[in-house]
Amino acid sequence: xxxxxxxxxxxxxxxxxxxxxxxxxxxxxxxxxxxxxxxxxxxxxxxxxxxxxxxxxxxxxxxxxxxxxxxxxxxxxxxxxxxxxxxxxxxxxxxxxxxxxxxxxxxxxxxxxxxxxxxxxxxxxxxxxxxxxxxxxxxxxxxxxxxxxxxxxxxxxxxxxxxxxxxxxxxxxxxxxxxxxxxxxxxxxxxxxxxxxxxxxxxxxxxxxxxxxxxxxxxxxxxxxxxxxxxxxxxxxxxxxxxxxxxxxxxxxxxxxxxxxxxxxxxxxxxxxxxxxxxxxxxxxxxxxxxxxxxxxxxxxxxxxxxxxxxxxxxxxxxxxxxxxxxxxxxxxxxxxxxxxxxxxxxxxxxxxxxxxxxxxxxxxxxxxxxxxxxxxxxxxxxxxxxxxxxxxxxxxxxxxxxxxxxxxxxxxxxxxxxxxxxxxxxxxxxxxxxxxxxxxxxxxxxxxxxxxxxxxxxxxx
Amino acid sequence: xxxxxxxxxxxxxxxxxxxxxxxxxxxxxxxxxxxxxxxxxxxxxxxxxxxxxxxxxxxxxxxxxxxxxxxxxxxxxxxxxxxxxxxxxxxxxxxxxxxxxxxxxxxxxxxxxxxxxxxxxxxxxxxxxxxxxxxxxxxxxxxxxxxxxxxxxxxxxxxxxxxxxxxxxxxxxxxxxxxxxxxxxxxxxxxxxxxxxxxxxxxxxxxxxxxxxxxxxxxxxxxxxxxxxxxxxxxxxxxxxxxxxxxxxxxxxxxxxxxxxxxxxxxxxxxxxxxxxxxxxxxxxxxxxxxxxxxxxxxxxxxxxxxxxxxxxxxxxxxxxxxxxxxxxxxxxxxxx
Numbered sequence: 001x002x003x004x005x006x007x008x009x010x011x012x013x014x015x016x017x018x019x020x021x022x023x024x025x026x027x028x029x030x031x032x033x034x035x036x037x038x039x040x041x042x043x044x045x046x047x048x049x050x051x052x053x054x055x056x057x058x059x060x061x062x063x064x065x066x067x068x069x070x071x072x073x074x075x076x077x078x079x080x081x082x083x084x085x086x087x088x089x090x091x092x093x094x095x096x097x098x099x100x101x102x103x104x105x106x107x108x109x110x111x112x113x114x115x116x117x118x119x120x121x122x123x124x125x126x127x128x129x130x131x132x133x134x135x136x137x138x139x140x141x142x143x144x145x146x147x148x149x150x151x152x153x154x155x156x157x158x159x160x161x162x163x164x165x166x167x168x169x170x171x172x173x174x175x176x177x178x179x180x181x182x183x184x185x186x187x188x189x190x191x192x193x194x195x196x197x198x199x200x201x202x203x204x205x206x207x208x209x210x211x212x213x214x215x216x217x218x219x220x221x222x223x224x225x226x227x228x229x230x231x232x233x234x235x236x237x238x239x240x241x242x243x244x245x246x247x248x249x250x251x252x253x254x255x256x257x258x259x260x261x262x263x264x265x266x267x268x269x270x271x272x273x274x275x276x277x278x279x280x281x282x283x284x285x286x287x288x289x290x291x292x293x294x295x296x297x298x299x300x301x302x303x304x305x306x307x308x309x310x311x312x313x314x315x316x317x318x319x320x321x322x323x324x325x326x327x328x329x330x331x332x333x334x335x336x337x338x339x340x341x342x343x344x345x346x347x348x349x350x351x352x353x354x355x356x357x358x359x360x361x362x363x364x365x366x367x368x369x370x371x372x373x374x375x376x377x378x379x380x381x382x383x384x385x386x387x388x389x390x391x392x393x394x395x396x397x398x399x400x401x402x403x404x405x406x407x408x409x410x411x412x413x414x415x416x417x418x419x420x421x422x423x424x425x426x427x428x429x430x431x432x433x434x435x436x437x438x439x440x441x442x443x444x445x446x447x448x449x450x451x452x453x454x455x456x457x458x459x460x461x462x
Numbered sequence: 463x464x465x466x467x468x469x470x471x472x473x474x475x476x477x478x479x480x481x482x483x484x485x486x487x488x489x490x491x492x493x494x495x496x497x498x499x500x501x502x503x504x505x506x507x508x509x510x511x512x513x514x515x516x517x518x519x520x521x522x523x524x525x526x527x528x529x530x531x532x533x534x535x536x537x538x539x540x541x542x543x544x545x546x547x548x549x550x551x552x553x554x555x556x557x558x559x560x561x562x563x564x565x566x567x568x569x570x571x572x573x574x575x576x577x578x579x580x581x582x583x584x585x586x587x588x589x590x591x592x593x594x595x596x597x598x599x600x601x602x603x604x605x606x607x608x609x610x611x612x613x614x615x616x617x618x619x620x621x622x623x624x625x626x627x628x629x630x631x632x633x634x635x636x637x638x639x640x641x642x643x644x645x646x647x648x649x650x651x652x653x654x655x656x657x658x659x660x661x662x663x664x665x666x667x668x669x670x671x672x673x674x675x676x677x678x679x680x681x682x683x684x685x686x687x688x689x690x691x692x693x694x695x696x697x698x699x700x701x702x703x704x705x706x707x708x709x710x711x712x713x714x715x716x717x718x719x720x721x722x723x724x725x726x727x728x729x730x731x732x733x734x735x736x737x738x739x740x741x742x743x744x745x746x747x748x749x750x751x752x753x754x755x756x757x758x759x760x761x762x763x764x765x766x767x768x769x770x771x772x773x774x775x776x777x778x779x780x781x782x783x784x785x786x787x788x789x790x791x792x793x794x795x796x797x798x799x
Contacts, residue, residue: 001635005639006639006642006643006646007635007638007639007642010642042634042635043635211618211621212688213614213617213688213691214687214688215688216687219688391687394684394687395684395686395687396686396687396688396689397686397688397689398686399579399686400677400683401671404671404675445652448650448652448653448656449652449656449659449660449663450660450663451656452660453585
């Protein structure tokens with residue numbers, strides 16, 4: 001069920017109403033689990049059993065793990081068991097295709113191979129839970145609570161990747177808060193605006209560039225900038241609607257985005273972009289690797305590259321995703337070593353701050369080429385077009401409207417970024433009480449008018 | 463201002479379809495049976511159906527042609543879409559040739575230079591393909607055949623096919639969604655009229671864009687090389703496809719308003735005309751350049767500026783008169799004298 005459909009809002013209304021009408025925590029938990037399974041099976045059908053298998057296995061594994069004194073070997077086995085379905089559904093076709101001859105590949109192409117939606121998210125979340133328990137964390141003993149933690153729809157399909165420690169207390173005790181609910185509605189409307197008005201509007205222009213057979217410099221430039229906008233608006237919209245929906249039920253989910261394109265260093269970018277994934281990578285991959293190589297400084301530095309390569313591969317089985325991860329890993333390594341002064345967060349000279357911002361912006365936008373391109377050849381083609389200024393100011397595919405729209409959206413985003421603190425402060429003033437409701441109503445009207453066919457979120461493919 | 467004629471079938475059977483796929487089944491039922499008499503099919507962009515300063519009783523090119531050629535035992539029908547690109551033209555041909563009763567003897571195409579900037583088969587047409595398995599198969603076969611010579615076009619056609627197939631499998635959740643939207647539309651007026659509001663909004667944005675960036679109908683719009691190449695390939699593929707199905711083809715450069723500045727870059731436009739003529743010769747299609755056939759006083763206004771592509775009824779008469787001998791020449795073996 002897509003967050004931008006009428007079905008979802010009918011579902012949300014029912015779920016929220018049912019939840020607050022029920023008084024007993026157990027009844028509420030059962031209701032939310034039923035809602036979550038309905039939400040998932042609505043589009044995923046039988047894959048709901050894969051999800052339930054994850055729930056039961058990880059609940060059992062967490063309980064068992066907590067009773068063991070030597071947890072290392074058991075942990076390895078259960079992590080492997082957790083990741084096997086992920087490998088099968090997500091990476092197996094690519095692995096097999098790579099190993100097969102041409103005839104075998106053609107045969108494989110005829111076999112349908114779908115993956116359960118959100119498997120990367122719930123597999124990673126489950127693995128993190130088990131690692132936390134192995135490190136001395138308390139397992140969730142109630143199967144009901146654990147099932148709610150794992151299946152809760154707002155965080156199920158594309159994050160935020162919530163930790164057990166963040167959810168544990170909220171699983172049973174939540175209270176209605178009118179102000180928080182009003183804020184949640186505002187947040188959902190913001191999310192819908194980002195997705196339907198901005199992301200869906202700019203997406204065709206990114207596609208125009210990436211579908212071009214011979215992209216010129218301008219095609220590659222505007223295609224890259226368009227995709228940078230699309231992926232940000234799309235994924236942060238999803239997170240806004242997810243967090244807002246959870247908030248209506250009294251849950252507080254962790255933030256996933258914090259103005260990522262305002263970052264002045266690659267490190268800061270990752271503190272602002274897909275924050276729950278970056279902290280997952282930090283805590284469960286980077287830190288253990290760094291600890292492991294603590295006597296070898298070079299290898300310790302290399303840990304970040306390895307961790308980000310894994311982050312890239314998490315997005316998809318392809319060289320382009322691996323390169324995207326490596327690109328960011330190398331940037332983070334540079335940020336931590338020879339470019340540390342350049343990207344210093346405490347820069348007090350304005351032009352140096354702007355320069356750090358500019359360089360970060362450019363390298364982050366360039367990274368989206370790896371992310372969006374369909375093949376390595378297209379990556380090379382795009383970089384060649386950009387850095388050789390292929391065909392000067394001529395365009396092969398991107399239309400004038402695309403250039404105007406991308407330019408205006410980036411300008412708007414830049415202005416919003418510069419004024420975000422002022423706007424946040426204004427929201428607490430009495431004037432905002434009068435101005436915000438009509439603003440939200442206008443936003444909602446715009447969303448309704450612009451809503452055509454609900455399109456999938458970019459991160460659903462991961 | 464130009465008007466677009468009512469889509470509702472009137473008392474007389476419609477002799478055109480510009481529902482852009484949305485009501486193709488309804489309108490194509492009115493295509494005169496090609497098994498009973500030779501059929502001429504006129505295809506192209508909005509010039510074919512738009513009438514500036516329309517008066518009651520005005521006729522479009524295909525109706526004028528049909529009225530004149532019926533005496534010669536021929537029927538004329540037109541299919542058009544605003545901003546029709548050549549992949550869509552190819553799509554029309556694939557759909558027409560599925561049945562002998564809609565397979566024309568002569569396919570007349572008004573080729574517009576600036577439409578070579580458009581690509582993709584629009585959703586309403588993909589929906590048609592989603593509901594007709596034979597069209598899906600024919601399209602797939604063509605894309606496979608074209609893979610060797612026109613890989614970019616084949617790839618584009620594959621995307622169209624994928625888009626169509628995605629729309630074909632209406633799952634339970636999509637059916638629920640559709641019912642829900644219909645139910646909400648009945649209660650919330652803004653949902654019901656959102657398509658009209660969207661069109662109104664986009665027109666406002668379009669006018670604002672023109673004002674802010676000083677964009678006029680005459681502002682030069684250069685060729686977009688990839689899109690241009692894709693349209694060239696699609697037109698060649700369309701001519702070849704027609705010939706494979708025993709259909710003769712006549713391509714013509716559409717009439718243009720000489721009193722208005724066009725957005726064309728002269729050298730590029732000249733190159734286009736030359737290419738079209740050469741292609742027609744190479745591919746065995748008839749060619750005509752009708753860019754000057756419509757008199758200066760037969761054009762109208764668009765957003766207060768001279769409309770360089772759409773004319774009054776007199777323009778349709780002039781176009782039909784220019785096409786008439788060409789059609790007769792092409793159909794000489796089928797004429798009833």
